[in-house]
Amino acid sequence: MAEREQLASRLGFILVSAGCAIGLGNVWRFPYITGRYGGAAFVIVYLIFLAIMGLPIMVCEFAMGRASRRNLAGAMLVLEPPGTKWHIYGYLGIIGNMVLMMFYTTVTGWGLAYTYHTAVGHLARLSPEEVGNFFGSFISNTPELTMWMALVVIIGFLVCSIGLQTGVERITKILMSGLFLLLIVLMVRSVTLPGAEKGLAFYLKPDFSKLSWEAVYAAMSQAFFTLSLGIGSMLIFGSYLSKERTLAGESVYVIILDTLVALMSGMVIFPACFAFGVDAGAGPGLIFVTLPNVFNSMTGGRIWGTLFFVFIFFAALTTVIAVFEHLVAFAMDEWKWSRKKASYIGIIIMFIASLPCVLGFGPWSGFHPFGNGTVVLDLEDFIVSFNLLPIGSLVFVLFCTSKYGWGWDNFIREANTGIGPKFPEGLRGYMTYVLPLIIAVVLIMGYIQFFG
Template sequence: MANINPNQEREQWGSKIGFILAAAGSAVGLGNLWKFPYMAGKNGGGAFVLVYFIILFLVGFTLMLAEIVLGRYTQLNAIGAYRKIRKRWAWVGGLGVLAGFLILSFYSVVGGWVINYLVKALSGALNITDAEVLGNMFGELISGTTVPIFYHGVFMLATLLIVLGGIGGGIEKSNKILMPGLFIMVIILAIRAMTLPGAVKGIKYLLIPDFSKLTIGVVLDALGQVFFSLSLGMGCMITYGSYLSKDTNIPQSATIIPLIDTGVALLAGLAVLPAVFAFGFEPSAGPGLIFITFPAVFAQMPLGTFFAVMFFVLVLFAALSSSISLLEVCVSYVVDEWKINRKTATIGLGLILFLIGIPCSLSLGPWADFHILPDKGFFDTFDFVSSNILLPLGGLLLCIFVGWIWGTDNAIEEATNGGTLEFKLAGIWSFLVKYVGPVAIAIVFMRSLI
């Protein structure tokens, strides 16, 4: 139970709102802006949204609280947190650090695409209504050599510079700009989309449940989306929780963060689906919603270039708020465990991640025929291993660890600041983390492997 670096003063969040915005920023990412509208479109709209909200409480809140409590109690990185309580469980934290590392290596490539499209939007190059032409443009970008790697480098540099500033001066300060900016832009885009002729059909589709569409597949998709949307199982919330002061109301924070994340996802749905319906596009178009469908939609709108620019700034903000948390998980580990200063750790990791991202980018173009797993190049392999194996396995073991190894009584003691805070749902949370969470995540895990 030895503490790591006991004499080193640990950085802390400057304010409660700073932590909430940073943690919400970690959860809010590209998945909120394309995957939630896509999953809702694919799964009958309102029925999916209703199930999503139920699972958000049962699984999202449960794991969010477990991770934050574990981080605040130990004041350590993801690996150190497990080790402090049970030395043999340190490897579970290692799964989270590895997941964050792998995800950021290819997430940065996608972030680079977003910057490239922001440049295209500013120049008016996206003012095209033909989805086929836009599809060819996107295909040309991702299968290229130097251009996507250059923009991947720009995105990684932006992430690195924010994390270099530390918790208060870098991550907290940037999220106080990124998150309110993100909210303002997604609200404006949602209002614009909802006022388009024919948009009512999309609004009804998203908000009014059609229970005839409710199947076990919809429930499983909602379960998977909640889990992956909240950045659970990768040590982000353990790491961010470790910078919390002891007087923070964790149950309150663990409630607000998933609600912010879901609010952004719902607003994104109101920005995407009404516009998609208004212009007769397919609501289940997948990642192409961002890079193909939406540019075609904007090109048909009055002030389309302005809204296209706003949209890609919004997507960039969402991507950055997540990427800085992924890099911070790795930096925190290196600083705590290897005793390397933040500047050296951040620059070193940023450079390594940039280099690893190069084969991820090339695997979608010149290296497309080189496979690591069957039919999967670097990009798809890293995505599969992190999203389908490391994250659900990390989440499952987190529930077992907090529920049965450390014990929910100890976790509740920490969450209530030694009994000084009221936590009315303590008994329900204890049941959820011990029984519901592990079963739900095991289902996600098995389904993701199949």
């Protein structure tokens, strides 16, 4: 068996893993639901769920990856007891990575497109109604949407084709550095706008009267979805990790970076929205309809708008590169393809697989999978977010704690190999009985919310 590639540095591992977790969920979903459920009070509940749910599942993924030195499908096959069928989910998880990218490439393309349209002034001097119409005509323009999606697919796989250290790790370090730099610049601009203090008070002052069971569930699901757990997105980077350090400490760093980006995004969005009297709870339309109006009202708005959409694109692209790396690793591990072959064939397969999402806004817009107003993207998102992420996380936790799976002793030995904070062995009961229940609640409540 060929020697497993490794990431060049610990910082590279943390940034690549955080890059996978940091995506569109941090940038608009987190600020929007934070505002909806009581600002800082919601954040406190969210952080608790990150610690009690997100952290243990992430350690499970990293441990499975590092112990097996394989992709998700290969990992479960290598680690499962002989005669068991855990690896069936491994293949489902790989399909989950594919389905996630079938719509994520399109939305990442929107970020790239808006960077261009804002920079050249296509959105300047448009009325709020015209900005809304611009977005509507943009997503129904199938040739243009296809072009931006194709660009994202090509960029993502080309980065993977260069190599793990020279491509994935190096480019992600650059993107993540750029992302934090842009965030800081945008944050300073936003909090110094006249009237921004109202937005800051709304965002940072806890309002515990708004905390309801619905808010607790929202915090639970956001903590869950933000880390992309359940389809092996983290596992693959565990497979490239040396045994020098324990996995609990590394997981904490990844979660801190992910949370930092989410919190800082709120510091950009809320002050700007309040300064210009715009609804920060505008949901999915916030980024592409509401915020362009804010930039149009600002001095130097075209520059600030362009920087904001570059930031959006960087946040989404780090996730694209990370998930593409898992698909490339699968082809390399299981089919013995070279990295370049896996990447180039990946471009063709992913482009074709991403077309239904693009067509769903144009020629296929008459297809409403869940009733009026829903499109192909909603169906693909439902498959991943409401099914594979929670079911996969449940499988991973059971796999790492059950004597019929990989088992607690193997898991804890791998997690605590190296120097650094140890994963508490006293959590065995919690991991075996309580955590699976919490994940089951997320799964069931998600169904109730979606179909209710």
